[in-house]
Amino acid sequence: MALVPVSELLFKAEKEGYAVGAFNANNMEIVQAIIEAAKLENSPVIMQASQGAITYAGLEFITGMVKIAAEACKVPVALHLDHGTDFGQVVRCIRSGFSSVMYDGSKLPLEENIAMTRKVLEIARPIGVSVEAELGKIGGTEDDIHVSEKEAMYTDPEEARYFVAQTGIESLAIAIGTAHGQYKGKPELDFERLAKIKSLVGIPIVLHGSSGVPDEAVKKAIALGVCKVNIDTNIREAFVYTMRKVIQEKPDEIDPRKILGPAREAMTNVVRNKMRVFGSSGQA
Secondary structure (H helix, E strand, O other): OOOOOHHHHHHHHHHHOOOEEEEEOOOHHHHHHHHHHHHHHOOOEEEEEEHHHHHHHOHHHHHHHHHHHHHOOOOOEEEEEEEEOOHHHHHHHHHHOOOEEEEOOOOOOHHHHHHHHHHHHHHHHHHOOEEEEEEOEOEEEEOOEEEOOOOOEOOOHHHHHHHHHHHOOOEEEEOOOOEEOOOOOOOOOOHHHHHHHHHHHOOOEEEOOOOOOOHHHHHHHHHOOEEEEEEOHHHHHHHHHHHHHHHHHOOOOOOHHHHHHHHHHHHHHHHHHHHHHHOOOOOO
């Protein structure tokens, strides 16, 4: 089926009490693993590409692979730009066929973030492309975006209320204690802050940096209003660790398919498990 906007998936998830997984896709094997998991779990799915992934694989390749995957299955699939910090990049993704974009102005002053988010909405909304924004800084590193522990700050609930009122944004990524990349310790999420923000903004909340968050904490966050959960690191881990294992066990193997195939299967299993945790299995 054709790509659908993320907002369409999230409003249904919000109504029925589950979250949709957003999984970062960097190459063909990852795209195949994600779509296979979605088909097996009969789950809606969001495939997202960061600016780094687009630089690596090429915008046309990313768009083409995901469109082909979506057209070959019956589950709803969205293609989303993750952490778009450049307005020009956002425009290029929309023109390429992305059904959803994130404008990340979290490092900007509040009023500038609002102004830029409105600018993105002005071009995206008339053509049915959904938009996610971010308020507050999520720690860690993702591609070329780095936020140190010192810089990381939680989203202020009143600022979130004001931001949503001024922009009319469709979903909001907030900082409540998660981080991009591999965690050094157990993350402690500020559930009280999450509940307060949700009560004030009334739109689907997005949880970034979720790979290292325990399943029970993710489920609690979903119960409090999170409708989109971003996963990248766990997929990378499954991919790389499985490849290493195959190469160590078969050092003379030179067929890439026999190395990448098991890695793809491992990623599919990770994505399937996440969909069950998020409650999206059987919701397509």
